[in-house]
Amino acid sequence: xxxxxxxxxxxxxxxxxxxxxxxxxxxxxxxxxxxxxxxxxxxxxxxxxxxxxxxxxxxxxxxxxxxxxxxxxxxxxxxxxxxxxxxxxxxxxxxxxxxxxxxxxxxxxxxxxxxxxxxxxxxxxxxxxxxxxxxxxxxxxxxxxxxxxxxxxxxxxxxxxxxxxxxxxxxxxxxxxxxxxxxxxxxxxxxxxxxxxxxxxxxxxxxxxxxxxxxxxxxxxxxxxxxxxxxxxxxxxxxxxxxxxxxxxxxxxxxxxxxxxxxxxxxxxxxxxxxxxxxxxxxxxxxxxxxxxxxxxxxxxxxxxxxxxxxxxxxxxxxxxxxxxxxxxxxxxxxxxxxxxxxxxxxxxxxxxxxx
Amino acid sequence: xxxxxxxxxxxxxxxxxxxxxxxxxxxxxxxxxxxxxxxxxxxxxxxxxxxxxxxxxxxxxxxxxxxxxxxxxxxxxxxxxxxxxxxxxxxxxxxxxxxxxxxxxxxxxxxxxxxxxxxxxxxxxxxxxxxxxxxxxxxxxxxxxxxxxxxxxxxxxxxxxxxxxxxxxxxxxxxxxxxxxxxxxxxxxxxxxxxxxxxxxxxxxxxxxxxxxxxxxxxxxxxxxxxxxxxxxxxxxxxxxxxxxxxxxxxxxxxxxxxxxxxxxxxxxxxxxxxxxxxxxxxxxxxxxxxxxxxxxxxxxxxxxxxxxxxxxxxxxxxxxxxxxxxxxxxxxxxxxxxxxxxxxxxxxxxxxxxxxxxx
Numbered sequence: 001x002x003x004x005x006x007x008x009x010x011x012x013x014x015x016x017x018x019x020x021x022x023x024x025x026x027x028x029x030x031x032x033x034x035x036x037x038x039x040x041x042x043x044x045x046x047x048x049x050x051x052x053x054x055x056x057x058x059x060x061x062x063x064x065x066x067x068x069x070x071x072x073x074x075x076x077x078x079x080x081x082x083x084x085x086x087x088x089x090x091x092x093x094x095x096x097x098x099x100x101x102x103x104x105x106x107x108x109x110x111x112x113x114x115x116x117x118x119x120x121x122x123x124x125x126x127x128x129x130x131x132x133x134x135x136x137x138x139x140x141x142x143x144x145x146x147x148x149x150x151x152x153x154x155x156x157x158x159x160x161x162x163x164x165x166x167x168x169x170x171x172x173x174x175x176x177x178x179x180x181x182x183x184x185x186x187x188x189x190x191x192x193x194x195x196x197x198x199x200x201x202x203x204x205x206x207x208x209x210x211x212x213x214x215x216x217x218x219x220x221x222x223x224x225x226x227x228x229x230x231x232x233x234x235x236x237x238x239x240x241x242x243x244x245x246x247x248x249x250x251x252x253x254x255x256x257x258x259x260x261x262x263x264x265x266x267x268x269x270x271x272x273x274x275x276x277x278x279x280x281x282x283x284x285x286x287x288x289x290x291x292x293x294x295x296x297x298x299x300x301x302x303x304x305x306x307x308x309x310x311x312x313x314x315x316x317x318x319x320x321x322x323x324x325x326x327x328x329x330x331x332x333x334x335x336x337x338x339x340x341x342x343x344x345x346x347x348x349x350x351x352x353x354x355x356x
Numbered sequence: 357x358x359x360x361x362x363x364x365x366x367x368x369x370x371x372x373x374x375x376x377x378x379x380x381x382x383x384x385x386x387x388x389x390x391x392x393x394x395x396x397x398x399x400x401x402x403x404x405x406x407x408x409x410x411x412x413x414x415x416x417x418x419x420x421x422x423x424x425x426x427x428x429x430x431x432x433x434x435x436x437x438x439x440x441x442x443x444x445x446x447x448x449x450x451x452x453x454x455x456x457x458x459x460x461x462x463x464x465x466x467x468x469x470x471x472x473x474x475x476x477x478x479x480x481x482x483x484x485x486x487x488x489x490x491x492x493x494x495x496x497x498x499x500x501x502x503x504x505x506x507x508x509x510x511x512x513x514x515x516x517x518x519x520x521x522x523x524x525x526x527x528x529x530x531x532x533x534x535x536x537x538x539x540x541x542x543x544x545x546x547x548x549x550x551x552x553x554x555x556x557x558x559x560x561x562x563x564x565x566x567x568x569x570x571x572x573x574x575x576x577x578x579x580x581x582x583x584x585x586x587x588x589x590x591x592x593x594x595x596x597x598x599x600x601x602x603x604x605x606x607x608x609x610x611x612x613x614x615x616x617x618x619x620x621x622x623x624x625x626x627x628x629x630x631x632x633x634x635x636x637x638x639x640x641x642x643x644x645x646x647x648x649x650x651x652x653x654x655x656x657x658x659x660x661x662x663x664x665x666x667x668x669x670x671x672x673x674x675x676x677x678x679x680x681x682x683x684x685x686x687x688x689x690x691x692x693x694x695x696x697x698x699x700x701x702x703x704x705x706x707x708x709x710x711x712x713x714x715x716x
Contacts, residue, residue, distance in 0.1 A: 042520045043491065141393075171392045172548055172591050176672075180663060183652055187683070198520040205654035205661065224655040225678045239522055241657050281658050281676070303574040304553045306633035306674065322658070324676070325633075 002159040002192065004031040008063025008073075010049055016061075023049045025217045026062070031160070031194060033068075036186050038195045038207035041239070045213040047196050048164065054194065055082045055162050067159055083161045085152035087168050089144035093137040097128055100136055101150050108155070122150045125185050142174050149178070153185055160192040167202060179205055200240050204228075212236050228279070229344070234352040237277045243309070246283060246319045247348070248276045248294070248340050257341065260315045264341040265292045269355060275348040280322040282344040285310065285330060286337040293337030298330045312338055357418060357508035357541045358383045359404060364413030366399050373399045376412065377567035379560060381543055386535050386557030388573060389545040391588055395562040397545040401511050404543060406430045417509075433507040433540075435515045439494040441486040447473070447497050448482040454505040472500045475534065492523040499527075503534060512544045516551075528554055549591040553577060561585045578711055583627060583703040592632040592661060594697070595671040599626045606698060611668035612644045614693040619706055622698075626706070629697035632661065634709070635673035635689045643690040646671065653681040664689060 009016075010024040019025060024046045031037055031054075039047040052058035053065060056077040064073045072080055083104070091100050101119045110118075123129045126146050131139070136147060145166065152161050167175050183206065186193050197203050203210050204224040211221045212235070220232040231237035237245030250259040252274060257267040259276070286293050296312040296319065308329045312319040319338055323329055330336050347355040359381055366374040374396045381387035389397040402408040403415060406427040415423045422430060433454075441450050448469055455465040473479040476496040478489075486494050495515065502510060515531075516524040532555055535542050546552060552559050552573055559573040561580075569576055569585045580586035586594045598609045601624050605616040608628060639645065648666035655661075660679040664671050664687055673689050681687065698706040 042522060173392065173587075173593055176592060179654070180652055183654070198522075200521060201656050204656050224657060225680075228655075228657040228678060242521075242525060244522075279658070302554065302556060303577075304550070305574075305577050306631070 002067040003033045005066040008060040010060045022216050027218050034190045036193045036208045038203035038210045040203040041213035046216040047213050051196050056080045081159045083152045083158045085148050085163045085166045087165045089148045091136050091147045096133050098132040100147050104155050122154050126150050163195040232354045234348050243320045245277045245279050250276050262294050277346040278340045280320040283321040284339040286339050288335045288337050290337045293339045296338040298332050298334045301329050360416045362414045364410040367411045375566045382558050383541050384539045386542040388552040388559040390552045391562035396565040405432050431507045433502040433505040433510045435502045435512045437514045437517050439498045441497050450497050451500045451504050476500050492519050510540045510542045514545050549589050561588050579708045581705050583699050586629050592672050595630040597628045597668045599628045608668045623701035625701045627699040632672045632674035634695040639690040646689045650681040650685045650687050
C-alpha cells in the first residue's frame with residue numbers, strides 16, 4: 001500500500017492557454033495510505049481523468065505522481081501495482097467464482113495455500129462462499145459485479161484499489177448491502193480505496209474524505225460532515241444534499257444583514273454584498289412577519305415518506321425547507337416567514353467561496 | 357385518456373414475464389411503475405404502448421379495445437433510458453419533427469419548439485446536433501420531442517437513469533411540473549423509491565412479474581399491503597423483525613414486548629416492520645428500547661445511517677443530521693409501538709402506523 005501524492009495538471013490540448021483548456025486544473029493533493037476516498041462530481045468534472053492518472057492509464061501533461069515519495073508519473077498500472085474495478089463486471093464467464101477470485105493472485109505466482117486462504121476470506125466477506133464452485137456464467141449481473149469487486153480486493157499487496165462507479169448497475173437494495181460490505185472490507189483489509197462516483201450518497205457513505213470536483217477543479221476535500229455543514233464553495237453546497245443548499249443574495253451594513261429590504265439580524269462581516277447559504281434542513285418556517293424572516297409563499301408541499309419537502313417562493317426566488325413528518329406542515333398558498341439566518345448559515349463571497 | 361389493462365399476462369416460451377394483472381392508471385396523472393430490474397416494468401410498458409401483444413387479457417383506451425393494435429396506429433409518446441434522437445437533425449428539427457407530422461402551420465411549429473426548448477433549458481442549443489450535447493442535454497431533447505407530440509399517453513422507461521445524480525434531481529423537478537401542467541396520462545418506470553415519492557401521483561409496485569399494489573403514491577408508501585410491497589418501497593430497506601403474537605401485544609424474538617391491539621385474524625407468527633427513520637436515539641414516552649452495538653455508521657450529509665447489531669437482529673436506523681459513533685460502541689435505539697407495521701405469517705399487512713403528518 002502506498003501514499004499517493006499528486007502535483008499536476010492535465011490538458012488534452014498541446015498548449016493550454018486558459019482554464020477551459022484543462023481537463024484538470026493545477027492541483028496538489030495527497031491520498032494517505034489505508035484511507036477511503038471518493039472523487040465526486042458531475043460528468044465532465046475531471047474525476048475519471050484523475051483516476052486514470054493515478055492508475056497509470058494516462059500520463060499527465062504537467063507535473064508528477066508519486067507513490068511513497070517515488071516518482072511514478074510514467075509507470076504502467078502493473079508497475080504501480082494498482083487494482084481496478086469498473087462500472088460493468090469484468091470476469092471470466094467460463095471460470096468458477098473461486099477461479100475468478102484466484103486469478104489475480106495466480107498471475108503473480110502466489111503459493112496455492114495462500115491463494116486458497118485469501119479467496120476464502122474474500123468470498124466470506126462478500127457472502128459468496130456458497131457459490132465458490134459455481135460457474136460465473138450462470139450468475140446474475142449483481143453477482144457478477146460482486147465477483148469483480150472481489151477480484152479488485154483479493155490482492156493484499158496492492159498500492160491502491162480504484163473503483164470507477166462500481167455500483168451503477170446494482171439495484172438500490174443490493175447497493176445498501178454492497179456499500180456496507182465495502183466499508184467493512186476497508187476496515188478489515190486496510191487497503192487504500194479510491195472511489196469515483198457522481199452519486200453523493202455513495203461518496204459520502206463510503207469515504208472518510210470526499211474530493212468534490214467541478215470543471216477540472218477540486219473545490220473541496222473534506223469529511224462528509226464538513227461538506228454538509230461548511231461547504232467551502234457554493235458548488236459544494238449545491239451539489240451535496242438533496243435538494244442542495246438554498247442561496248439568498250444579501251447585503252451587510254454596519255454589522256446588520258438584510259435581504260430584499262428585510263432585516264435578518266447581526267452578522268460579523270464587512271459591509272457589502274454577499275450570499276447566504278442555508279440548507280433545507282436548517283431553514284426554519286416561522287409565522288409571517290416574525291423578526292429576521294423573509295416573507296414567503298408556500299408553492300408546494302410534498303410527502304417524501306421520511307420527511308416533508310416544502311417549496312417556498314420569496315420575491316421570485318425559490319427556497320426549499322425540509323421538515324420532519326411530525327412537524328405541522330404549512331399549506332400550499334399560505335404566507336409564511338422563511339428564517340435563513342442561524343448558526344448553520346454559511347456566507348459566500350462574490351467568488352462563490354466560503355467566507356471565514 | 358383512460359387506459360385500461362384487464363387480466364393481461366405475458367408469457368415467453370415457458371417463462372412468465374407478467375402474471376395476470378389488471379391496472380387502470382389514473383387519467384391525466386402520473387403513475388409510477390416501481391420495482392427492481394426484472395420486475396416486469398418494461399414488459400408492461402411495451403404492452404401499454406402496443407409494441408407487444410399480451411398473452412392473455414385486453415387493453416382498452418377510453419373503452420375501445422386496442423389489444424394488438426400496432427403502436428403507430430396509437431397516439432403514444434415514449435422515452436427510453438437511452439437518449440434516442442435523430443443524429444443528423446439539429447435539436448430544433450428533432451423537436452419539430454412530431455409537430456410537422458401533425459401538419460401544423462410553420463409559425464405555430466416554431467412557437468411550440470421554442471416554448472418547449474425554453475421549458476427544458478435547451479433553447480440555446482437549437483441549432484446544434486445531438487452529438488454536440490452532453491448526455492443530460494440529449495435526454496432533454498428526447499423529452500422535448502416526446503412532449504411536443506402532446507400524446508394523450510406518455511410512457512417513460514427510467515428516463516433519468518443514465519444521468520448524473522444532480523441533473524436527475526433538476527430534470528425530475530422540471531418533469532413533475534410539466535406533467536402537472538399537461539393533461540396527458542403519464543406512466544413512469546423507476547427502480548428508486550425516492551424517485552416515486554418525488555414524482556407523487558400514483559404508484560404501482562411490481563415485483564418478479566406481479567403487480568402487487570396500486571394507489572396514491574404516499575398512501576402506498578405509508579400503507580404497504582404486504583412485506584413485498586414494503587420491501588420494494590423503502591430506501592433504506594425496512595427493518596423486518598421476527599415476532600410472535602402474545603398477551604397484550606407482539607413479542608419480538610430476542611427483544612421486548614410491543615404493546616399493541618392485534619386484529620382477530622392475526623397469526624401466531626408475525627413480522628414487525630420498522631422503517632429506518634422510525635428509530636431514534638432519544639427515547640420518548642411509551643417507546644420500547646432496542647439495545648445493541650454499532651456495526652457501521654454511514655453519513656450521507658443530511659442523515660446518518662447507523663447499522664446496529666441488536667438482540668432482535670440487524671437493524672438500520674436513519675438519524676437526521678450528522679452523528680458520530682465509535683464502531684462496536686453500545687447504542688440503544690428507541691421506537692414507538694405506534695410506529696411499527698405488523699405483518700402476518702403470510703406477509704400480509706395487519707396494521708400500519710397512524711399518520712400524524714398533515715401533508716397531503
